[in-house]
Amino acid sequence: MKFLWTLAAKNLFRNRLRSIVSIIAIAISVMVVVFARGLVTGFIDSTFSLYIKYDTGHIKVVNQEYRQKERLFSLNYPVDGFNGEGLTSMIKKLEGVEGIEMAVPRIKFGAMASTDDDLITMLGWGVDPAKESKFTGIEKQLVEGRMIRPGEKEILLGKGLLKKLNRQVGDKVTILYNTSFNSFKGATLRIAGVIESGMPLLNDTIFYLPLDIAQELLIMPDQATEVLLVTPNAKEAAAFYPGVKELFTAEGAEERYSVEPWNKANSVLEYMQVAIRIYDVIYVFLVLLASIVVINTMVMIVKERTREIGMMTALGLQSRDILKLFIMEGTVMGITGSLLGAVLGGIVTRVLSVNGFDYSAIVSGMGDEFLMNPIIYPTFSVTHMIYGFLLGVIVTAVTCIIPARRAARLEPSEALREF
């Protein structure tokens, strides 16, 4: 068997240009697969991370009714604790569940502010400043001023919103909102700081204010619209989810509250998980496309070497040996091309994983519906290189069966007559 491998490898040097073209085709496709996988993983990981931070947490707790009407930011269906005992007590109990590092409460509500000639629509997020900083790292995005403090009537907002409001740090701004009793009110708050994230939602739409101030203004004592539970990491969230559910059952609150892990709490994330599987199929087709070049090469090789196949059959090689020999020859091309492609793909991904891809022009035009980082860093991973390599080798080897079968089916006496 070893000598057949040696022969297969040596045969690559018969028509170097043709072999090189085939190898390059495989190398390019594998390189694209490795890079695309890194890019998609980088994009999805970063998007998942954003959704976890700003929407779902690792486990999201909201009122069942609120879940149905989440887009309306209704304040009538709050998270107000188990059996009406209040949010603070509920958070304490949730943080006592194994694996739950932190319970982050938020009140999300719609608000407006007027400038000289415009009415600006905004989203207010009442947050616990310490927990929010720890969970989302929002404080690190400060470009001016400071983080908001509990008990202070102040806000933190994005650079874009600050510009729209035509204000500066330290200025006051009057915001208009509906309370939980649906009465239309206004409040004047001081701008404590400005953040810059590049994301339209944070930059142009949201302003943060301390949770206690939001509760006071919106008349939501010891309440929130959502509580996000934080586990050590997203992958482990599912393991701690049953413990959380048990608590809600024990407290008789499983019907009142919707408790969902991050990957179920937002449909965008569910679609993206489907997208990962679709991409895997696309990768196979990509390599399959490149292997057409190899099939073409192999068909030509079989045609050219018909007499040689006849000779080898005459020497006693069986049809299955001929089949193996040609599959081996294609596989050697597949191995060489895939190895080259995996290494090149790895290098390109590694370089771009440091510098990133600037998507800010696209992101700025996307609106605040979709959370996406303006700079995507492809994920460099040896697993992606191994995946690309194996995909290249397997697809090439399998597709080579077609021309190899043709060679194996040749009748020796007819093959020897071929000129």
Place this chain on the structure above:
Amino acid sequence: MALLELKGVEKIYQQGKIEVPALRGIDLIVEKGEFTTIFGPSGSGKTTLLNMIGCLDKPTKGEIYFDGQELGDLSKKELALIRRHNIGFIFQSYNLIPVLSAYENVEFAIRLTDGRTESEMRKKVLDILEAVGLAGLEDRRPNELSGGQKQRVAIARALVKEPKLVLADEPTANLDSKTSDEVLEIMVRMNQQLGTTFIFSTHDPQVMEYAGRLIEIRDGKVSREKKGEDIRVHH
């Protein structure tokens, strides 16, 4: 016992709806150690007959016995195993593998057979290459060898596994007369030294001079047969 026995062998090729008879009832016995030449004009059926004898093709009708075994009922795999262990082939156009050296081309044939150690195989290959006069040229590739040298490699490849039968189809057709003589002398020497049975096809009178037995084929039938001194007298 005869090495080869053909009884009423016929071969008909189907070309579309037309039947083309290539062999029309060949009866032939070849004894072990014979040096037989099959001659005849182009299209007479020489190559077809060699293909039948060499287990490369099956007759449409008739029986072929190789070393006492009837070939008609054997599967493709069984025929391949007979070729692998018992039959060596020499072709007009050498059919060497261009990416392999002379040594590797010969080694290719012996590697297909079982039961030999690496060192035994190496010794066999080197010995046979020396026997055909190619000592020192083992590492040369076919494109670095002359026509005669290439055919010597092909002879070495055919003989290295010590087959019972060597079939040569027009082995000197691509060689000049001097080189043809050299190649034929090697084959005669191998026939005498190893006792290997040789059957080769040709229409070259020079080749016939070396034959121990001449069989003429015309229109798919044995038309004449000569042995020993008769051959020399008539040519």
